Amino acid sequence: MEILQAGDRVRYANGGTALTGTYITERDGMAVIKLDNGYNIGTSPEKIELAERAAPQPPAGAGVVVQDPDLPELSIISTGGTIASRVDYRTGAVTSQFSANDILRAIPELAGIARYRDRQIASILSENMRPALWQELARAVYDEIRHGASGVIVTHGTDTMASSAAAVRFMLKTPVPVIFVGSQRSADRPSSDNAMNTLCSAAVATGDLGEVAVVMHATTNDDRCAVHRATRVRKMHTSRRDAFQSMGMAPLGYVDYPALSVTLSDEAVRRGTGEPELRDALEERCGLLHFYPGMPSRILDAFEGYAGLVLSGTGLGHVATEWIPKLREMIEGGTTVVMTSQCLHGRVCDRVYNTGRDLLSVGVIEGEDMLPETALVKLMWVLGNERDPERAGMLMQTDLAGEIRRRSI
């Protein structure tokens, strides 16, 4: 039998009726064909036969979007999060679009806000992010700012977007907005939040902000986006548009949609504050451990030789009493151990209960009200830049990038 290729025209026999369709692929022993009525079905490969080889497809429509030279220039850096995609209804394939031109074709309103240049540093699912890519990202953002970008938009998968944003925040001092954006509903669907999130991001990126932030839907309505501080934002829902929440503080601002008017709180750092500065060292030998009742202390053996460990403890910041000797050993061996809370809301206080006091006495550092993931990223950065454990410990309790609130509200 001839080997079929995607796009080939095929004949398909079903219950005595002959039909025609387009061959898509073979998956798990089944041939997938798209019938002429648009539906895909799976069939045994022997039930189809080649009718006609695929005609060469005309190149994808490559209309060039003219950009307005009088508008400020933004840089769009993509890491794999999709803010634009294109559907091939012939085969059903959905392809992500990363070039500024393609993004502008998908979201034409962007052209009225700024001009854009694009840069792709990765094309990965965000669960495959890693510290080396955070560093590469921070360098790329720094580079774009140095080359005159009025603002930077980073497109990112939403799963670990908050960690990446926090990592860039610790490594980079920026006088211009650096906005992380993603979508919770895939960009191929008419209801996707991609367009609104991106438009709001562009509005913030050309505005008065001067720090790293995440801009995503504020509610389930298409009414406004929230601007979240990179070090205090967390994805709090698996699927909703408004999954991203500022934790322990109000958002830095909002963008009304479709008006795209930006309002920033007094707390938001303003554009032009300081000079761009990059300190991109990270200590990768750091871990984050979520404690559960009955978790054996030998788990900690896996972190042997680590420079730092963040614990996501229970309540005010606890792990089982039987962990204390092991933790003492690790800390004496040079590991910096920071306690955060799996409550996510509120501040760690290890001075209330005996276990807490014991943890402090062996040298565990209270991570204040830092989010566990932010504390991890910070620990990597602190240990990458400060070798002295005592000073590193002090830095962990000092607000460096808006990650610690002086007061709990």
Place this chain on the structure above:
Amino acid sequence: MDYTELGLKAGIEIHQQLDTAEKLFCRCPTLLQDTADRTGEFYRYLRATESELGEIDRAAEEEMKLVRKFCYYTYDTVCLVEHDEEPPTPMNPEALEVCLTIAKMLGMTPAEQVHTMRKLVIDGSNTSGFQRTALVALSGALPDGCRIETICLEEEAAQRVEDETFSLDRLGIPLVEITTAPCMHTPEAVQEVAAHIGMVLRSTGRVKRGLGTIRQDINVSIRGGARVEIKGVQELDLIAEVVRREVGRQAALLAIRDALRERDARVDHTVVDVTALFSGTASSILKKAKSILAVRLCGFAGLVGREIQPGRRLGSEMSDYAKKCGVGGIFHTDELPAYGVTAEEVARLREFVGAREEDCVVIVAASRQRAGCAAEQVMIRAEMALSGVPEETRKMLEEGSSAYMRPLPGAARMYPETDVFPLDISEALWESIAVPELLTDRAERFVREFGLDEALARQVAFSERLPTFEKAVAAGVRPTIAARTLLATCRELARGGVAVGQVSEDEILALLSAVEAGRAAKEAIPDLLTELARTAGVGPGTPRERVDAAIGKMAPAVSQADVESIVRRIVAEREEFAREKGMGALGPLMGIVMQELRGSVDGKVVSESLRRELKRLLA
């Protein structure tokens, strides 16, 4: 009309909601709600996605003409899936099973593997902007030789409350879509096929009933015309009329085309601003418009106003197109002066735009932007008139005419729903699907087995109360009593204002069993149902206890001795009459006795007793 001569080709798509416990791609119940019970509202924008070839689907693009904000009502019976805030669950196996059952009844061949697709729909009726749909089986046959092309299982759209507001309760209810080939050639054939498929669907006993639960889309074309899809025909009886009117419309449009060509008609593409001409107008619509624009249609005079369907003119078609821009409608000189526009104003208008006698002038009044868009649409539709019948999706109006909705969607508007895994239809699964008896076969069996007359048998078989009937018969109730009670008696009582709907199936079954067991007479059934309805929801008790309580109140048991003593007394009181009429007195006396007994004794018992008493007297 000679439909063969006209080359009529018609096909139908039938959409039927399934009566499953849960929706197709989430675990919500398939319950419709009152909009007043909504627990919240939210709103979204939808935008068309660019396809690989840089094309936006033409139907989708048309819907995008207006930037529209869609508002959705939500309920406590709706979840994040309907909100488009959560990926779908796997396909509901119950719905798939019903769909396969229908496919098997229609002699179709299932797909070996079912793939769920996303079908682009951006009119707001789907929060996601697409409808999930899967082709389940292919190639079925109908008794008249017509062919069924496909059966698809898809999710129902949200119900439009008004304009751009939708209610999410209906979104996601499983729906089968059955598509026939364009194999029907007369309006009557279309209606017959629809009736047959509807009967097959109801034979499963697992489809929803009532208004809006089944909808037909009808595809019609004639030779030289174009394929037109008329959506949302709910009443079966109107189908033939819809086809007749569409054939008429297409024939009329072809005649208009020929007339236009004869006149060398053309569309003048200069849009003229005539706002100033109407500064002192008495027409309220024109008075409040910011901008009035005119389009000159050369050689169109008399044809824009020509009727193409009852109540519809070519001008109505132009008006439908213009309404896509958010204007209320159009005026054209074939219908003016009217609506407060004077003859003098019309004359001024014609002169201003340089219209000759054979020209028609169309005006649109709205904001500058909307009027411009509407004028453009009028010209587009006028150009179409020069080439005949446009391919369109239309919506049915009352009585069977139709109005333009949007262009026919292109074929290329589907892509895979990657969040739902393909499902294998194994041979074992297909073999395990039981084919229910057709309602028509069932009606014939009821005649044969139960001795019901044909009309009643058919009524029972097609009734929503069929399951109750079958349970009653299985419990030993005489079929005629069960059938008459469930159909005639219940309907008459309901008509008389008795809330029989409140009486549960179990109570009806207990009541029929009581009659069958001789604890109540069948003549007492109406009174007993009335009592059960009156006390529904009040007072405890099992169905049997409630029925016994009703009997105790309405038709206390009368002993055989009581019956005989009453019969004896009544015959004695009318001895002269009885002697005169002989056994002929049986009928009249029967009525008197039954009235006295208030239906608490079976008529048969009374008549036997009366017959004995009369014989004794006459002997």
